[in-house]
């Protein structure tokens with residue numbers, strides 16, 4: 630077996646164990662393989678091991694990989710920040726956008742989604758911890774943004790995404806993820822239907838699953854470590 634195949638199996642075991650411990654059905658949690666900084670061969674290898682959904686942070690890099698792998702039946706998620714001059718690329722090439730945190734970005738994605746493609750699946754990034762990256766909408770503004778995005782054509786609002794600062798242990802990690810969960814419940818309760826909580830990465834996927842995550846975004850545990858400079862958020 631290849632390393633990537635082994636790693637995927639380990640991650641699936643972690644997800645299954647966390648679901649058992651949390652009393653959840655394992656089918657409620659989707660694994661998104663974060664392939665940023667890794668080449669098309671790594672994606673191909675993961676696909677051969679049964680992985681279908683891939684996440685990319687850096688839009689240009691993602692678009693190049695998507696083109697190189699166009700022959701495979703893959704689902705592509707843009708999980709990085711989307712500057713205004715990149716919305717057209719995201720709308721044209723990706724299936725999902727996770728880090729939408731402004732109405733302006735959503736409007737551009739809606740206008741620029743090419744005809745003939747299914748709606749772009751969208752998550753609102755929420756800044757649950759006031760983190761240093763400052764990406765994401767403040768929790769108090771999430772419901773209003775969700776209402777606006779839900780009304781836009783060519784998009785389908787799916788849920789919330791978080792990228793909190795690393796927390797030291799399970800309890801602290803879960804407390805952060807529970808803030809997103811509470812917001813998710815509140816927005817659903819207000820009548821804007823959400824089905825996706827995109828949260829949890831290599832270091833905290835168990836805590837995220839306990840808090841209700843439906844999509845964990847895992848890079849390192851599948852593909853290995855990244856060079857530090859490339860792992861920094863895109864400017």
Ligand SMILES: *Cc1c(COP(=O)(O)O)cnc(C)c1O
Nearest residue numbers: 663686708830831846847848849
């Ligand atoms: C890099 C990245 C991940 C994956 O992180 P790992 O710790 O390598 O699992 C998940 N989500 C986002 C937004 C990322 O940028």
